[in-house]
Amino acid sequence: MxxxxxxxxxxxxxxxxxxxxxxxxxxxxxxxxxxxxxxxxxxxxxxxxxxxxxxxxxxxxxxxxxxxxxxxxxxxIGFLQENNPLYMDMYVKEYLEFVMNIRGEKKQRVAEVIAEVGLTPEQHKKINQLSKGYKQRVGLAQAILSKxxxxxxxxxxxxxxxxxxxxxxxxxxxxxxxxxxxxxxxxxxxxxxxxxxxxxxxxxxxxxxxxxxxxxxxxxxxxxxxxxxxx
Missing domain, CATH: 3.40.50.300 (P-loop containing nucleotide triphosphate hydrolases)
Structure with missing residues (x-):
């Protein structure tokens, strides 16, 4: 394996x-x-x-x-690319729910990942409003969403x-x-x-x-x- x-x-x-x-x-x-x-x-x-x-x-x-x-x-496989492509006009939670639907994950997984990567205070912000560090967290969140x-x-x-x-x-x-x-x-x-x-x-x-x-x-x-x- x-x-x-x-x-x-x-x-x-x-x-x-x-x-x-x-x-x-x-x-x-x-x-x-x-x-x-x-x-x-x-x-x-x-x-x-x-x-x-x-x-x-x-x-x-x-x-x-x-x-x-x-x-x-x-x-x-989960993949975080170097340039971390994100949909900047989407809200953090909205974007992760979008990824969730693509990957066929259960809805509660989004809340788990948001907490895991420390995005809870930022989840209702648009991605383009986030600092570089929080954008990286969003990229990491999408990569681990499907465990x-x-x-x-x-x-x-x-x-x-x-x-x-x-x-x-x-x-x-x-x-x-x-x-x-x-x-x-x-x-x-x-x-x-x-x-x-x-x-x-x-x-x-x-x-x-x-x-x-x-x-x-x-x-x-x-x-x-x-x-x-x-x-």
Missing amino acids: GIVIKDLTKKYGNQLALNKVSFSIEQGEVVGLLGPNGAGKSTLMKSITNAIIPDNGEILVNNSSVNTNPIETKSQ PEILILDEPTNGLDPNQIIEIRELIREIGKNTTIILSTHIMQEVEALCSRVILLNKGEIVADQPIEEFKGQYQNLEDAFQALTK
Whole structure:
């Protein structure tokens, strides 16, 4: 159970975004997906969610193929994209009820998630009236609304102030107790605080895949490891 990826390859024209990428993530792991801009992280995450169709390779989500069973696998995944696309003219509760109807969830789940992510005081505001931190909470709320077994987070604290970062980090830590998480971020402290393992991509290939403690034993810190392996 979890995610299994075998020989995943994706090209955009002549650019090779992913080159025979293979790894597996066990159920309940919190894995940091790292790499410089253009390394292939977004392509990989979008391939897992079936938003992008790879050229070759196989992706299994809980032993079910993403290619042949896209609806089944999508129902098991929550995804917060980096740009956090939201309907800005909708009210918070209204938007989450809209997502609830799409995902076929029960109405009481919206109230549970609003409380879980700390949106109760803001639920009757329009999304465009919210601060960046609360908008991120709305994005996280829609991602966990269906209680996904797998949660993919792309730069979840992007643009937040230090207090907001701590709040979102604590929320992710709590969610990670019962959920498999792939966390992509450029903030190394976030990875060290939340992840037990790191997969490091560079130029479409995995250059490191190991427990975070092994990185600490080989390098002064995770930033040094990142720089040494992606130059």
